[in-house]
Amino acid sequence: MIFYYSTYRKNTEKIAQLFAEKYGCKLIDISNMDYVNINDYDLIGFGSGVYRENLSPKLFRLVEKMDLKNKNVFVFSTSGVGMKFYNNKLVKLLKSKGAINKGSFACKGSFDASEFSNNKIFSFIGKLSQGHPNNRDLKNAEEFFNNIVKSI
Ligand SMILES: Cc1cc2nc3c(=O)[nH]c(=O)nc-3n(C[C@H](O)[C@H](O)[C@H](O)COP(=O)(O)O)c2cc1C
Structure with a gap:
């Protein structure tokens, strides 16, 4: 199951959709959601744009x-810069709640x-970000996800 927030240009949604297409994950857009029971799911992804x-x-x-x-x-x-460090705060929170971080x-x-x-x-970073996520990004995301699925 994947919870995501992607209100600016739906960039993050593209990654979420890729995971859904490859493995049939349930996708939840958190900007517009009802109550969801997570008990039946053994892997939960959390995605967001960086604002x-x-x-x-x-x-x-x-x-x-x-x-x-x-x-x-x-x-x-x-994100504009595409760096993983923006994820660290959420990873920390997830770990503090007893979740097992897979990546x-x-x-x-x-x-x-x-x-x-x-x-x-x-403005410079914005220019470099044009066209992303591109096919290479999607390929990297797929590889990332395959490795997680293999490990559980
Ligand atoms: C209001 C706003 C603030 C942003 N701040 C940052 C930032 O601090 N660092 C960064 O790398 N990118 C920043 N960006 C770029 C977004 O992270 C990037 O466009 C992202 O892909 C948006 O995701 P979304 O289309 O899924 O909402 C910002 C974009 C917006 C609209």
Whole structure:
């Protein structure tokens, strides 16, 4: 099962959909969800875009409420820079709730810096992010997911 938040350009949703297509995971868009019972699922993924240095606060609030003791989990994100360190805070929270972290994945997701900042560095990062997630990112995501599935 995958919970994701992807409101800007649906970049993170592309990764979530890939997991769903390959393994038939149930996809839950947390910006628009009802109550979900996670008891029947042995692997739960949490994905989000990065917005001002953080994954969605909604995702954190959802995780806070969940009973995740001994559940296999993983975290994925898309961001302008495409770095995994943005996932660390959520991984830490999941571990503190007794979940078993199976991995963390990140790739670039396109954004247009001029929509929210005049900062030149953001503008440069924004240019580099165009076209992502691309086929290579999707291939890396698939490999990441295959390895997790093999390990459980
Ligand atoms: C308001 C806003 C803030 C952002 N802040 C960051 C940031 O701090 N670091 C970064 O690398 N990318 C940042 N980005 C780029 C997004 O992380 C990137 O476009 C991501 O793929 C969006 O995911 P989504 O389309 O699934 O919502 C930001 C984008 C927006 C719209």
